[in-house]
Amino acid sequence: MRNAISRRLASIQPGQLRFRRHPCPLCRQTRLFVRLANDETGVRCLHCRATPVTLSLVSVLLESQPDLAQKSVYELSSRGALFAFLQRNAGSVTGSEYFADLAPGAWQGSIQCQDVQALTHPSGSFDICTSTEVFEHVPDDHRGFAEVCRVLRPGGRLVFTVPIDVHGRTIERARLSAGGDIEHLLTPEYHGDPVGNAGRILAFRNYGADIVDRLLASGFDSADLRMPDHPAPWNYGRAVVVACKAARTGKA
Template sequence: MHVFRFEAYAARQESKELVGCWLHSRDFCEAAGRRKSVARLCSACGELVDLAVSAPGGQVETREGLQCPRCGLNARVRAGISLLRGLVDPASASIYVTEQATSTYAWMQAHHQGALYGSEFEPDAAKRGKLAANLQHLGGQGEINFEDVTRLTLPDASQDAVLTFDVLEHVPDYRAALREFARVLKPGGSLVATFPFTDQPPTITRASINAKGQIEHHLPPEYHGDPISGGVLCFYHFGWDVLEEARQAGFGKVEMVMPWAPEQGIVYGNWTLLARR
């Protein structure tokens, strides 16, 4: 897997390699859009599989789609896990994952030998019970932990890595979440984060919480699916300015990276925030 790495938007603009990457991905999507699946190596399973092609509106989904029929992981998650493997020792690392009732967490339980802790933002015990049943259905096990990512219960400097896949956009005070991630990471620990990314300098605020604690919509509401409610409000589509927010939260080396492995069904667009404590 090749990884494009940039510490600023200006550096990304100067990359000629990205143009070739985009052109290759365009051709891939044109061909894949005429099929129900494409044979590729699943980096999570380590086997050649037929990745399911989803093309809502005729456009191939290169982040949420290209799902492996064996492990259930989409391209975005497989790319993030591949990045994580290059950062920590799976035999000993302590990892916090900001989800639990998902295929991602079930896969982590089955393949990670170190300490693993996951959570869901669900204070209701009955609903957590339903989430636990969902986790078991996916092949995982255990009770569901409740955590607010802006006020984690984890001790300082307790984790080697924090893994958060498309969660930050649902957190009104995402800056507080970044500070918490930095707090719980050990020196040298890493944050691996995905979220809707504009690939433009400014973050787009779609909604916010006003002084009265009410939601204010600045753009038409956008909801993303979850195992219980069926939809969670998206507050942000992040831009390159999130790198500076991560630095101000306490991270040292901060990059936006884009994994590139067309032989694995990981093509243009899977931007990921990597931040080292």
């Protein structure tokens, strides 16, 4: 916790500190937001600690799934503002983390390890799957998307965010060789990781608008990019990806 506070204080950009009251979709009321830096990672709801990325996802989730209280949700994490929101508002919520030294399905304390490329959940287990900033770190995202599609019920939805250039195409930065070694195609890019991996994790790709095609090729019936109706304070917002599984079981 102390390290996290130190990193946050170190990220403050002189002259950028601002406060503003704004509706928070997670808190379901107007809250005080702080801006520590002029980017999406520097903005937080002071009550629930949600960033504009999480605000965008929850806004789109509530718009597309007003009956969330009757739905079972699988969130590809077990902590943070989104997981806490789902615990309060979904019919049921299941979380997990990826631990490189554990087999999928194993437990580390009260947290289950899952690899999105090889989920141990039975087919048709959930109505909704959510994630923030996960799939760019998955070596084989085709397998990951296909696995999420498998564990969703007919008509289920995957609602998620990734860093994305909505006007560009996906750029592969790294891949796994047949022997399991990482081959870098471009200069390595790392993102912060609060769970492990020395606080950072490799990005295998930078997504573009063709992520929609990748989802369709992985078994989803439809997919699109959606901007929230109400942007986060200071007009920060993130495109949210929504992919739907066919309502009938004739298509995976």
